[in-house]
Amino acid sequence: KGHNYPVWDTQFSPYGYYFVSGGHDRVARLWATDHYQPLRIFAAHLADVNCTRFHPNSNYVATGSADRTVRLWDVLNGNCVRIFTGHKGPIHSLTFSPNGRFLATGATDGRVLLWDIGHGLMVGELKGHTDTVCSLRFSRDGEILASGSMDNTVRLWDAIKAFEDLETDDFTTATGHINLPENSQELLLGTYMTKSTPVVHLHFTRRNLVLAAGAYSPQ
Numbered sequence: 001k002g003h004n005y006p007v008w009d010t011q012f013s014p015y016g017y018y019f020v021s022g023g024h025d026r027v028a029r030l031w032a033t034d035h036y037q038p039l040r041i042f043a044a045h046l047a048d049v050n051c052t053r054f055h056p057n058s059n060y061v062a063t064g065s066a067d068r069t070v071r072l073w074d075v076l077n078g079n080c081v082r083i084f085t086g087h088k089g090p091i092h093s094l095t096f097s098p099n100g101r102f103l104a105t106g107a108t109d110g111r112v113l114l115w116d117i118g119h120g121l122m123v124g125e126l127k128g129h130t131d132t133v134c135s136l137r138f139s140r141d142g143e144i145l146a147s148g149s150m151d152n153t154v155r156l157w158d159a160i161k162a163f164e165d166l167e168t169d170d171f172t173t174a175t176g177h178i179n180l181p182e183n184s185q186e187l188l189l190g191t192y193m194t195k196s197t198p199v200v201h202l203h204f205t206r207r208n209l210v211l212a213a214g215a216y217s218p219q
Contacts, residue, residue, distance in 0.1 A: 002029055002038050013054045018075075020061050022049030028063045030075060040078045044071060050092050055117075056100040064091030070105050072117065082120045086113050093135050098142040102163060106133025112147050114162060124162050127184040128155055128191070135202040137210070144189065146210050148199030154212050156189040 005024035012019045018039075022028040028049050030040035047066035054061055060081070061073045070091055072082035089108030096103055102123075103115040112133055114124035131150035138145050138159060145157040197214040204210050 001036075002031075003027075008048060009051045011052050011054055013058045014056055015058060018054075018058070020052045020054060022052040022063055024048050026065070028052055028061065028073070030061065030078075040073075040075065042071070042073045042078060042080070044080050045069070047090070050090060051094050053094050053096060055096055056098060062094055062096065062103060064094045064105060064107075066090035068107070070094060070103070070115075072103075082117065084113075084115050084120070084122070086122050087111065089132075093133055093147075095136040095138055095145075097138050097159065097163075098140065104136050104138070104145055104147075106136050106147060106149075108132045110149070110151070112136065112145070112157070124187075125184065126155075126157050126162075126187060128188060129153070131198075134198070134200045135212075137202040137204055139204050139208055139210075140206065141208075146202050146204070148202045148212055148214070150198040150200075152194045152197055152199070152214075154192040154194075154199050154202065154210070156192075156210075158187045158189055162187050 003023045003025055007021050007023040010021040019031050026045045028042040029038035031038050045065040045067050049063045049065050051064040059075055064070045068087045070084040071080050074081050087107040091107045093106040106112050110129040112126035116123045129149040129151050133147050133149050135148035143160050145159045147155045197216045199212045199214045201213040
């Protein structure tokens with residue numbers, strides 16, 4: 001117990017034992033499986049915390065909120081170390097690249113934004129979905145990003161191409177963002193339509209099969 005209102009998301013750390021939760025009370029909490037009380041409280045969001053994710057190194061937690069921001073938190077001291085702003089609606093999905101360098105976020109604006117964590121800058125924008133992006137997953141080798149949306153589609157994006165051209169010289173901290181290339185269509189590997197199923201969850205198996213889940217909604 002700890003949240004006073006609904007909990008929207010939870011996730012275990014990569015090695016288990018710790019897990020993080022976020023909810024309607026605008027706060028994320030860090031828990032350990034053998035403690036009844038939260039170990040850390042991450043408070044600063046101005047609206048619901050819709051999604052929570054551990055960084056692959058377990059030292060950071062990312063939270064996506066209805067206040068249209070993503071925050072990165074230091075697990076050791078509970079401080080907010082990054083704020084990512086750019087979405088035009090509540091954030092509903094986020095995922096770290098397996099190498100831990102990048103973050104992908106999805107929101108009700110239908111856009112998938114890509115972020116360089118070290119520099120705290122937006123480095124890409126994937127356009128194509130026409131409704132909320134509910135789920136994002138990188139393949140286990142980090143080469144493909146899959147996005148699932150309320151528009152009844154799964155899209156696969158070329159993550160290597162999205163990130164390979166990034167030279168740190170491009171980062172102009174003065175502007176806060178680097179010039180985003182308009183190359184969404186070049187990065188799109190495929191669009192997979194469902195009959196009428198909003199895709200709310202994605203999972204890559206160890207054999208690189210991508211599974212998509214949702215509730216069929218007859219028109």
